Structures are given as C-alpha cells and as structure tokens.
Amino acid sequence: MNDSQGILLESGTNELEIVEFEIQNSKFGINVIKVKEIIQPAPVTPIPHSHSYVKGIIQLRGEVLPVIDMAVVLGLSGVDSNQSKYIVAEFNKQKVVFHVDNVTKIHRISWDQIEKPSDMYSSGNTQIIGVIKRGEEMILLVDFESIVMEINPDSGIHVDQVKKLGVRERQNKKLVVAEDSPLLRKLLNDTLKEAGYDTVEFFENGKDALAYLESLAKEVEDIAEHIQLVITDIEMPQMDGHHLTRRIKDHDKLSKLPVIIFSSLITDDLKHKGEKVGAEEQVSKPEITELVLKIDQNIL
Secondary structure, three states: OOOHHHHOOOOOOOEEEEEEEEEOOEEEEEEHHHEEEEEOOOOOEOOOOOOOOEEEEEEEOOEEEEEEEHHHHOOOOOOOOOOOEEEEEEEOOEEEEEEEOEEEEEEEEEHHHEEOOOHHHHOOOOOEEEEEEEOOEEEEEEOHHHHHHHHOHHHOOOOHHHHOOOOOOOOOOEEEEEOOOHHHHHHHHHHHHHHOOOEEEEEOOHHHHHHHHHHHHHHOOOHHHOOOEEEEOOOOOOOOHHHHHHHHHOOOOHHHOOEEEEEOOOOOOOHHHHHHHOOOEEEEOOOHHHHHHHHHHHHO
C-alpha cells in the first residue's frame, strides 16, 4: 500500500480501486487512493471526553494520529481478533486511522457499477455513498469525509470564509456542480450564494451533469453564453469527476468550459490525473475561499 503510485489507474477511465474491509461480516470499501498503508493495531491512548467514534490516538513514525472505530461509526459490533487492522488514510490534507475487523482484498471496478443507496433503506444516512454488487455479495462504499466532518466540524466548509472576499459581479454567472454528497451540495450552495454565485445547477453525479451539458449544447450555438464554469468532485457513483472532465474536454462545444475539480483527493501526488484530463484548476476540500478565487480567475 505504501507505493500507491504503482496501482493508480489511468486518468479519466471512470474506474477506481477499492480496499475491501469487514465489520461484523459486513463488507465495506474505501478508495485505494485514500489509503497510505494498512498496519497491525497499535496501543491506543484514550482521549477524555472525545467523540464517541474516536478510540484515542496512536503514534506512528513520529506522527500523532486519531483512531476512529468503524464498528461504532457504522452501528455494528466489532470483533476483537488477530485479523483486526488499522487503515491509515489521508484526505482533505489530514491523516486518520480507521480501526476495522479485517482487510480482505482490492477490487478494480467502474464507477458505473456503483449504485446510489436508496433513501428507503439508508434512511438518508450519508455515511454510505454507494452500493457495489459482486455476484451475491454487496460492498458498501463509505463516505469517510462526512465521518471526519461529523467528528470535527471545523474540517468542513465554512460560509463565513467567503465573506472576507468582498462583493464582486458574480450574480450573472451560471455554474454547474457535480457532487454526490447531499451535505456538501448544501454547503456549496450556501457558500457560493454567499459569494454572489446564486445561479448554480447541482447534479449528484458526473453522468447526470454530462447529460445536462450535452443536451444544452445541442440546443444552443455557444454554450459559454449559458454556462460559464463546471465544478466537480472526483468520487461519484455512475461517473467520476476525472471522466466527466475528460468527456467535457473531448466535446466540440463543451471543451471551452473551464472545469475545476474540487475534491478531498487533491494532493501533490495525484494532481497529474486532473491535469491529464484537462482540468483548469484543482482545489482540495474544504478550501472554499480558494475555490471561489479560482472561479473568479476563470470567469470574471
């Protein structure tokens, strides 16, 4: 797992690799891009009055990292056994450790194989962002960003940050945003409106966003008169942000639209993937102020 570069997929293929792990015989997944390494459990130092999800902290090669108990997060009973593992992950420019019962294998799949969980059986639970069917088995894709945000709300997007940017002529610009998380769609809607970008069309995956853009391109002569910029997450069921960006840039009429990738997966090691598919900008969540500034630079 340390050499993540060796298993990364080509940009824009709409594929991903997931690490499958187990909690109480239920199967879950995390994008391999987020995984730095998998280690044996280490002694944990409890933190008084910490969040119920947090077991405590460990020291790993000089770094002090929080340990999140995934059995508690997912409302399942964990299993203390010699198969128990720690998944060391990094996203949103922070490192965390997830305690799981077992790590089993790595799967390479396409985003179009991932179904959005129905509200009927997920009860609106934003901790599960996708369902992967593999024969008779199902793997649930977990929204680790929302878990960390629940533990530490300061790691999320803050509307107040954009108030410092001042008022500019943003209200006559139309943006398209592809973001699968309902929580982040609301936060983006609130923050972009606060900045003055009050005409924003939201889609919960890249496939729906592309269908809208392609349909509009058939109806109008100049797409740039109707849409000024596209913002996309990377991890989304049906179609990811890299594939969406590539499809936009390969389209005769849509290619002129600037695309900003706004994702927890923007790191120095992975920026080349966004560059390869033609994204104008890449901003790491939750840097909302930088996102607004990048929008301004491209369309004002």
